[in-house]
Amino acid sequence: MTAVLEDARENTRARIEQAALELFSRQRFENVTTDEVADAAGISRRTFFRYFATKADAVWGDFAAHVDRLAALLDATGDDQPVLSSICAAYVEVNDYSLDELPMLRQRMRLILGEPALQAHSQVRYNEVDRVVAEHVARRTGARPEALVPRLVATSTRAAATTAFEVWIADGRRPLARALHDAFEQLAEGFPTLRGPGRR
Amino acid sequence: MTAVLEDARENTRARIEQAALELFSRQRFENVTTDEVADAAGISRRTFFRYFATKADAVWGDFAAHVDRLAALLDATGDDQPVLSSICAAYVEVNDYSLDELPMLRQRMRLILGEPALQAHSQVRYNEVDRVVAEHVARRTGARPEALVPRLVATSTRAAATTAFEVWIADGRRPLARALHDAFEQLAEGFPTLRGPGRR
């Protein structure tokens, strides 16, 4: 493909994403048709579905790249730190956006976590993340990736990450990295606060 | 409503569920239309959607009752046992099916955990469970249900439960209650197997 065309495609893709994010945020996901998004982006409905497989995908940006980065970070981690620390660090690093990108991330996550249709769609995406994490745990512990512990670590760390996101969205003052660390610490220590303030 | 009609409704509902479960298992969820399910159940498509709000709901049976039972079990739990033990016990109890009901449960869960469209739909259902569990944790710890720890406990215990279900589906020899206990123990102890076999 020509460089010119490639640029045009990237441009169009970005325009669609932007239009989708804005319309979905303003009028709720279900109340916006793909026709309206396409119109706002200056393309036809048919073309919308050439850039994004589903209406929901326009919200997720390039999530595959996200997962790839997570996998690379986990691969590069040393065997000296605890497994959960590696996973936490990878989650923090992969979500380390610059200050001017944060509003966009907030908007995205507010949609993904708040709109039921997008919440449903997210499960499919999370599976890719879980697979990557389970494989890392399997490598570190020598277990099979399909065994209980690798799967469990993958799903519960992901639960920790999404919960941290929810708290971050709702609160606003607490930095995302802080919420992630708090959640992972609870998980790694077996929920110390459940045992009451005094005891350990 | 008359007793006769009520019986007829229950009967029809059961017939739809059965037809749906069988068709979805045999030909995959996406390859079966609601028209086909309706035909197999001897009703019209329109009537199918009077019994179940979505195609996916036909797989879930009476899930609201399930959630209510879970809530009741959590309400009835004593303050003497650890919070995670209460939740584990409630999950075990609510999934304690008799031997002749097990094949149906297996079929249901195999669909829910295996079919992407149903996996997506499940997220919405799990939210109800998470709400109930988070409220219980909040009551036990004095925190707000929207705070990090109650939410995190809810999502990660649910992650433990679904992972246990996955292992149970895949393995077949390990009883479900056993898988649930194993998963919850890992969670409660902060994943002891991650720290290697020797150390604690």
Next chain:
DNA sequence: TTGCTGGTGGCACCCGGTGTCACTAACGTC
């Protein structure tokens, strides 16, 4: 000019889901 390539729009179609209306069977009332 000719031919190829790849993005695009329009169209018809499938399927899940909903609103509406007319029909019918069961029930209570006089």
Next chain:
DNA sequence: GACGTTAGTGACACCGGGTGCCACCAGCAA
């Protein structure tokens, strides 16, 4: 036993997400 009421049902039209197909049109090479 005729009556209106009530609730389940089926048929139909419609909407919106998603897909297959084809015709069109740029950009490019020979």
